[in-house]
Amino acid sequence: MTKQANLQENIMNMRAIVEEYLQGSNMRAQGPWQLYAKASFIFSFLIITYFLALYFGSKSYISLLVLSSLYGFAMAIVQFNIMHDGSHRSFSNKEWINKITSSIIMIAGASPNLWRIKHVKLHHGAPGVFGTDTDIDQGPIFRFHKDSRSRWYHRYQHLYALPLYCCLNLYWTPRDIYLARKNKELRMDVFIAISLNIIFQIIIPLIFLQNILKVIIFFLVYSFTLGVIISLVFVPAHTCNIVRMFSKSECDNLDFMTQQVMATADFNPQSRLLNFITGGLNNQVTHHLFPWICHLHYPNIQPLVEKFCQEHNIQYHKFPSFSQGILDHFRYIRMMGKSE
Numbered sequence: 001m002t003k004q005a006n007l008q009e010n011i012m013n014m015r016a017i018v019e020e021y022l023q024g025s026n027m028r029a030q031g032p033w034q035l036y037a038k039a040s041f042i043f044s045f046l047i048i049t050y051f052l053a054l055y056f057g058s059k060s061y062i063s064l065l066v067l068s069s070l071y072g073f074a075m076a077i078v079q080f081n082i083m084h085d086g087s088h089r090s091f092s093n094k095e096w097i098n099k100i101t102s103s104i105i106m107i108a109g110a111s112p113n114l115w116r117i118k119h120v121k122l123h124h125g126a127p128g129v130f131g132t133d134t135d136i137d138q139g140p141i142f143r144f145h146k147d148s149r150s151r152w153y154h155r156y157q158h159l160y161a162l163p164l165y166c167c168l169n170l171y172w173t174p175r176d177i178y179l180a181r182k183n184k185e186l187r188m189d190v191f192i193a194i195s196l197n198i199i200f201q202i203i204i205p206l207i208f209l210q211n212i213l214k215v216i217i218f219f220l221v222y223s224f225t226l227g228v229i230i231s232l233v234f235v236p237a238h239t240c241n242i243v244r245m246f247s248k249s250e251c252d253n254l255d256f257m258t259q260q261v262m263a264t265a266d267f268n269p270q271s272r273l274l275n276f277i278t279g280g281l282n283n284q285v286t287h288h289l290f291p292w293i294c295h296l297h298y299p300n301i302q303p304l305v306e307k308f309c310q311e312h313n314i315q316y317h318k319f320p321s322f323s324q325g326i327l328d329h330f331r332y333i334r335m336m337g338k339s340e
């Protein structure tokens with residue numbers, strides 16, 4: 001048996017192990033009631049923080065700052081726990097429910113169809129592969145991959161990364177308008193997303209706050225909080241010193257599982273708190289191998305995956321804590337900015 005055939009057999013064996021776990025579990029792979037309960041709680045939290053920010057924000061600037069930031073945090077965990085699972089069709093086994101839950105990204109001003117193309121198809125299809133994975137190819141702004149062109153200002157990228165991560169949500173709208181310009185269906189998607197963003201982040205706040213300066217503060221604090229949390233949860237798992245990145249040609253001899261595992265890092269994968277907040281994105285390796293399984297299963301599947309990788313000499317990467325993963329990401333981009 002060739003090495004490649006052996007690795008393919010390994011993948012099938014690992015999937016069989018996870019299937020066996022699922023059959024013994026009292027929780028469905030997609031759409032268990034526990035996920036609906038969690039999603040209801042988190043979505044209620046979003047609505048409560050929104051109206052608290054608008055009500056108390058009209059009374060004091062301190063309340064406006066604190067509660068707008070809390071609203072940004074709530075929006076981020078809604079996207080991790082509800083939208084992200086919906087976009088992978090792991091929220092439910094009913095397609096219309098996945099469609100609705102993945103569309104929640106519209107209230108933050110982004111197109112769900114473009115998210116599916118960029119995240120589900122391009123990123124999950126080939127994580128860490130330059131030229132395919134758009135998460136590691138940031139154009140001229142950042143240099144995350146050795147094949148990306150080096151520019152003089154990249155030596156400062158570890159310094160300007162955090163302010164730009166804060167602006168991620170502000171960047172979604174012009175990016176989506178540009179990407180959707182030649183596709184009628186996507187244009188409609190983007191139009192609805194921009195309209196909802198204006199209604200929820202500008203018009204309704206204007207009615208409550210009755211002060212343009214306060215609306216600007218509300219919008220910017222919410223956006224910055226949402227942007228930095230989403231960036232720091234998604235980006236470092238594939239751009240840090242312990243994972244592998246690939247040129248397209250380097251993937252020719254790698255099977256799906258090895259490439260996914262080598263390009264991905266976990267952050268304290270057994271932390272129930274991180275799993276709750278990030279919607280299982282601290283278990284990135286498990287998510288990349290089993291994106292169709294809802295994230296509530298990840299803490300149980302992760303030890304099975306790690307054990308399997310150890311037994312089959314596949315490099316498994318994990319940081320003991322979230323903060324160590326973030327620090328390593330900034331060390332990595334500083335190194336990439338200095339190298340030619």
Ligand SMILES: [Zn+2]
Pocket residue numbers: 084088119124287291
């Ligand atoms: Zn994903």
